[in-house]
Amino acid sequence: MNFIFTEEQMQFKDAIKSFLIDECSPKSIREGWDTKKSFNPDRWKGLFELGVLNSNLPEDKGGLGMDQVTLALMVEEMGYAGLPEPVAEQTFLVNDLISLLPKDIGKAIEETYDAGAKYISLAHPLAPNPLFIADSAGLILFDDSQCKFIAKEDLNFEIIASNDPSREIYKINSTNNVISSAENFEELNSAVSARGALMTAALLIGLAQKMIDLSSAYVLDRTQFGKPIGSFQAVKHMLADVAVKIEFAKPAVYRAAYSLSENNPKSALHCAHAKLMCAQAAELACKNSIQAHGAMGYTWEMDLHIYMRKAWSMMACWGNEDRQQDIIFKTLSSTSEELGVLYTF
């Protein structure tokens, strides 16, 4: 047992952290809002050049074959920065699916895929509104029984507004020339559902950490009754409650990621666990952070809502708290002998 990150894992995390500090400031995110163009091609190119976009593609497809724990550590940083580009929710998920996809679809994707320039969008009943289609090469579409691929020129789509202005989401009106397949569907569907839960969980933990950092800085700065409001216990305790939630959500993310990398048969349960813990942490982070900011927290001007809005979306997509609880309950009640002290690892 050695539940600790390798130096290499931390290097990847640190590399993307410093990239995002420079390239994904609140100011740049707001510019995307103002111009209605949150997908920033320069930032995307930077991520590609850093090796991020191909990191979890298998090595024989030109990627680094990166493990899920390193991926989750990087995604945490994307959450922390509020990155608008759909790296975690689309690119990483699609990369992971590549080797599982039905042959026809895999072939079509390989012909259109070019991570540096064009990416593949993804829609699934758990996250039905694909992101940034206008910049994509095509769409992988899951329904209840089939996996489909549609090239961008065969898609008729329209933009719909998300409560998070960084998220350019779309509704698909009609499609042509659909390649569809039911081959391997169960496995594919559970793989993408578990990974979607994990990716959104990792984003949420980063977002929660960002909100608590912003709030800590604010309550140190804001003075009332002649002292910083952060010296009042009512304020301290609200933020401490969030710190507790974050602390105990994080290891669930790393364990779920590890389980996926190891093809652990319980990885779906572990991913549901991670998403549940992270959604709860982020939910409390939203509630207590806005409260710590007082009326300023309720303004458009304060940066807090950049991260709050993304957190709300990430709680909703790829299975909300209710769904994860349901997965966990069904698993535990059907295999209750596997509960308890001997079944964690």
Next chain:
Amino acid sequence: MKIKFTKEENTFRREVRSWLESHVPKKPLLSLDTKEGFEQHREWERTLNQGNWAMVTWPKEYGGRGLDLIQWLIFEEEYYRAEAPTRVNQNGVFLLGPTLMEFGTHEQKSKFLNAMATGDHIWAQGWSEPGAGSDMAAIRTTAVLEGDHYKINGQKTWSSRATYADWTFGLFRTDLESERHRGLSFILVPLDLPGITVRPIPQLDGEPGFAEIYFDDVEVPVENLLGGDGDGWKIAMATAGFERGLMLRSPARFQQTAAKLMELYLAKQDHCSPMIQAKIVEAWAQSESYALSIYHTASKMLAGGSIGSESSLGKIFWSELDHMMHQTALKILGASAELSQESQDDAAKWIKGFMFSYAGPIYAGTNEIQKNIIAERLLGLPK
């Protein structure tokens, strides 16, 4: 990173399991907060020590096995799985033990650690005073150096296990001119000395789990001072860290409760609404998270890291979780939840645990104090 047990760790687990299977008393012991039950639990400590299991992380020369924290966690998992008796000497083995290891002289270590391991010294805590609860720096009990001994006068309270224990450790004011955190010393006191009066305090469950200790010109030899005269606060903070942190509440305890809760639910689900399901899920998810977090921390410590204010996060988490699980159990039990803990009903254990779960957010530093620590030391907020 390798989040799974090694072959050696699994072999160790089997060794622990087979020893416990043949040694754990078949009939549950009486409550350790009764005189007879206390002695039964002392006997169990002796049995553990004969098997060399008193404290697996201690060096061999002090009765341990020189194993690492991961192996200790495995030992604990097996211990709870076997439903072995509560450690009556947890104040000793989990709190004073690690403190002695860090601050004790060689003589102190060999005297006290060995007697702790054999069950000859069962320890009580001596922190709080009537005027010094959460504000521990307000301690007023004095220990005045007179030649080769300290003369102690004053009163301690809420001393866990003091009713039947042999020794207590705690903080005393050795510099009478001092205030607050300065001038305090960490002293080990035998409870059978002349001038000591122990007055048991019945707890919520009716048993005398803690007591008041009165000191009236009690003379304690100077070699019972741990660390330097005036170093008491620093040492006490280290002990409190052990208490909140890894040692006192290892994850197995809560995972075992979560598993039992699921069992209870499955047996009684026909009488429950679906609303209970979310609570069952929370019990599993949170106890699982607690275990993951502790293994993560233990791995970091093995790689040379240390645990500081982070232990406050854990203390809040497990105490709230424990209370939530017991509340849920009582909801599942329906009208049986009003039965006495003495009843023969299966509900009795849950009811006793339920009452005890109210103590969790209070002892080892109230959760409000822990939140102040988190806010000030981890989030950087002002005092």
